[in-house]
Amino acid sequence: MGDFNAKVATEKVDDIVGKHGLGIRNERGEKLIEWCQTNNIIVGNTWFQQPPRRKWTWKSPGDENRNQIDYMMISKRYRNALLLAKTYPSTDCYSDHVPVVGKFKLKLKKNSKPFTNIKFDLAILKTNQTIREKYQISVQNKFEALGDAQEVEQQWENFKSAIMEAATEVIPKVKRKAKQKWMTEEILNLMEERRCAKGNKENMRKYTKKCKKNAICQKRTGSMRNVKR
Incomplete structure (x- = not known):
C-alpha cells in the first residue's frame, strides 16, 4: 500500500491501537x-x-x-x-x-450448501402417454436451443441440462412419504409450510408449535391403540 511513515505510538485508541506501540504519534x-x-x-x-x-x-x-x-x-x-x-x-x-x-491461528467456517435430491415420478412416463410425449418434445426443444457443441464434455452437459430442465417442468415429483407410523399428511403439510416460512420468525414459531402439538397427539393416539390391542 506504500510507505505511510505513520507513527501510532503508545496511546491506546478504542480497540484499534493498543498501548504497546513505539515512539510519538504524528x-x-x-x-x-x-x-x-x-x-x-x-x-x-x-x-x-x-x-x-x-x-x-x-x-x-x-x-x-x-x-x-x-x-x-x-x-x-x-x-x-x-x-x-x-x-x-x-x-x-x-x-x-x-x-x-x-x-x-485461523479456523474458517465451511459454508456447505445442503444437497437436495429431487425425486421425479418416472413411472408416470410408462403409464401416461400425454406426459411422455410432452417430455420428449420438451427435451428435444431445449437440447436444440442450446446449439451444437464440438467438445464431447460440452455435448454431455447440454444434454444433461435439457433432461433436468424438461423433467422439472413436465414430470411430477414423488410425494413425500411418512417414515413413522404416527406421521400424518396434515403434519407433513405443516412441515412444508414451516419450511416455506423460513426468514419469518413469527410464522416459523407458529408452524413449529403446530407440528409438535400434532405429532404429540398422534404419538399418544398410536400408543393407546397398541395398549388396547
Whole structure:
C-alpha cells in the first residue's frame, strides 16, 4: 500500500491501537488510525508486549532514531486469530525496513450448501402417454436451443441440462412419504409450510408449535391403540 511513515505510538485508541506501540504519534499516524476505524481494522503489533528491539521497523539515517512505521493490520473479525506480532531486526532481507512477523491461528467456517435430491415420478412416463410425449418434445426443444457443441464434455452437459430442465417442468415429483407410523399428511403439510416460512420468525414459531402439538397427539393416539390391542 506504500510507505505511510505513520507513527501510532503508545496511546491506546478504542480497540484499534493498543498501548504497546513505539515512539510519538504524528499526523500520518492519526490518518492511519482514522482509516482503520472506518474499515474496522486493528493495528496488530501494538497489542503485544515486546521489548523495544522487537517493535521498531525502520532506522533513520545516522542510526539516530528507531521508528515503528510498518504494521500488521487485520480485520476486527479475525482479531483473535492473531496470536503474536513482532519484528526481527537481525534478518537479512535486502531492505532498510525490518520485517514484521505474525503468528496466526485461523479456523474458517465451511459454508456447505445442503444437497437436495429431487425425486421425479418416472413411472408416470410408462403409464401416461400425454406426459411422455410432452417430455420428449420438451427435451428435444431445449437440447436444440442450446446449439451444437464440438467438445464431447460440452455435448454431455447440454444434454444433461435439457433432461433436468424438461423433467422439472413436465414430470411430477414423488410425494413425500411418512417414515413413522404416527406421521400424518396434515403434519407433513405443516412441515412444508414451516419450511416455506423460513426468514419469518413469527410464522416459523407458529408452524413449529403446530407440528409438535400434532405429532404429540398422534404419538399418544398410536400408543393407546397398541395398549388396547
